[in-house]
Amino acid sequence: MRSIRLPLIGCLLLIVAGMATCRKQDVPPAPVIIEKKAVVSSSTGEIIVPVSWYQLELKLIRETGGFSPPVAARAIAYTGITLYEAVAAGRSLSGQLNALRYVPKPDSWKRYNYAIAANSAMAQIIRSLFPNASAANQQLITQLENDNLQLYADTCHPDVVSRSVSFGRQVATAIHQWSATDGGKDGYLNNFPADYVPPVGPGLWVPAPPAFQRALLPYWGSNRTMVKPFTVNIPPPAFSTTTSSSFYQSALAVYLKGTAQTPEENLIARYWADGGGTFTPPGHLIAIATQLAVERNVSLASAARLFAQVGISLNDAGILSWKYKYKYNVLRPVTYIRTYIDSSWMPTIATPPFPAYTSGHATFTAAAGGILIARFGGNTSFTDQQKVPEGFAPRSFNNFQSMINEAAISRVYGGIHYEFDSESGKQTGADIARRVLDLQY
The missing domain is CATH 1.10.606.20 (Vanadium-containing Chloroperoxidase; domain 2)
Structure with missing residues (x-):
């Protein structure tokens, strides 16, 4: 040997x-x-x-x-x-x-x-x-x-x-x-196109503190998806500053969670942040898929099918999530909260430079998670080892749905999404996974 x-x-x-x-x-x-x-x-x-x-x-x-x-x-x-x-x-x-x-x-x-x-x-x-x-x-x-x-x-x-x-x-x-024909070939060269002018009006997205960056990939939602989407996206709650409105209550829930956060909620927010300089949320998910394939001794052919399915799901999750983001242009919680609730409030993690609805992280995780459920079973427990190099302890889950739910709510704990962003993202991601699984392999 x-x-x-x-x-x-x-x-x-x-x-x-x-x-x-x-x-x-x-x-x-x-x-x-x-x-x-x-x-x-x-x-x-x-x-x-x-x-x-x-x-x-x-x-x-x-x-x-x-x-x-x-x-x-x-x-x-x-x-x-x-x-x-x-x-x-x-x-x-x-x-x-x-x-x-x-x-x-x-x-x-x-x-x-x-x-x-x-x-x-x-x-x-x-x-x-x-x-x-x-x-x-x-x-x-x-x-x-x-x-x-x-x-x-x-x-x-x-x-x-x-x-x-x-x-x-x-x-x-x-x-x-x-x-080269999908519309995203040169995306890495132009994440912040100078010709994009965001719409202006009550409840619409504006660059958020502390960086106040321009909008990231505003045209990405027009790229070609790999499978035909069949999801019907539900519009977000109507913007309102009335304290009894659904929108205000959603923002208030983010604010209260940020001001009275448990250590575990803070850990979850940071664990799933996967921000700039990391392998990103899609990278985290393909890393989990490769870990599971190795742990479960899958063959080369089986691994290839799994990685293709996860990858297709992640790609289309990014396109559809960004399509909805720039269709609805919902302002981020930090903007709403600092304007209408508490002018000094800041979220636990940095707010990314694009609209809130829907949550990209929830969409990515539900899409990839749906593939993992189909491949390994809905009751499969596992331990995510992928953030150990960043100083986190391995994180265990009873099943993949628990992972999906935790990743989605992490953005609420982090103060960068309303819960309706995450719930809609989970629905979109699940629909994408079903469509990918319908292909013949």
Whole structure:
């Protein structure tokens, strides 16, 4: 047995693998340590390839300019679809996802190593999706591609290696060409378009303290979704300053929660903040999905399907949430509260620079959570290890719905959303997940 260390992110990923073969079923079990947090055994060992790429992609999201939550969700989605198509996990998503009309297929009667194909495909799509990554991080992409290839190439016939690498790159090229037509290709370059002028009037969004930033991605909601949405969004309560009104009472509830917060509520607000400089809310959710896939020893094909489903859900959650945000342009709690309740009040976490309704975090979490429920079961308990590097203790949940509910209410505890923002976001996310699960895989 040989020990192979992937040094791409320091000690982020250590793989101890036996000799690999060209047949997936022959790859021996491989203990995997993900960020030194959990040791498990993969039934094929091949899941180390996508897991290592998602580890790197999360680093790129943290460190590459312009990867706000919707932009990050878009990258995660195209990465997952590329992986899915590269490993021949089942029925192609071509013809099912909006405007995806062609994806290369492997040649019949020829041998492929699908771990190698997955590796080359993910390397190329991530390289394409993060063109503004630093030179050091671009080098990490090359390094990881080479390291992963060495796990399998030594015991494969050179023709199989070459064919598999070529196929993965062909898939990545096709997916990247499709991605370029969705309306979000250059989002990372223009998060705050100077030509956007927000509407003005009572109850409408204005830049919030303390940063008073311009509106983030006001046109994102017009991007092409990957699946056809069937959600019917319910308008928010009518704006009112009357103390008996639903809107005032919703704002008052945020204010009171912020001024009389329990330590646990404060922890929940901070745990799910995932603000600037982090892997973002979508990154947190794909990280949970990869952790669960490793812990439960899923196959490469099964992992590819899961990651594609989660990614598609996150992408469309970002688009629909941003569509509703700029359709209704609801002012943030901090603006309402400081104007009509307490001029000195500030929320627990920083208010992001876009309208309140609906909650992006609730939408993202309900969309991804709906996929996790379908894959692992509604009564599955788990422990989220993903915030340990940031100084948080692992956080356990009795089921995925508990995670969804906690992430949604965290924004109310944090003082940046009304509860109706979060409830509507949960509904939208659940609808997206159902639509994604209706695809044929």
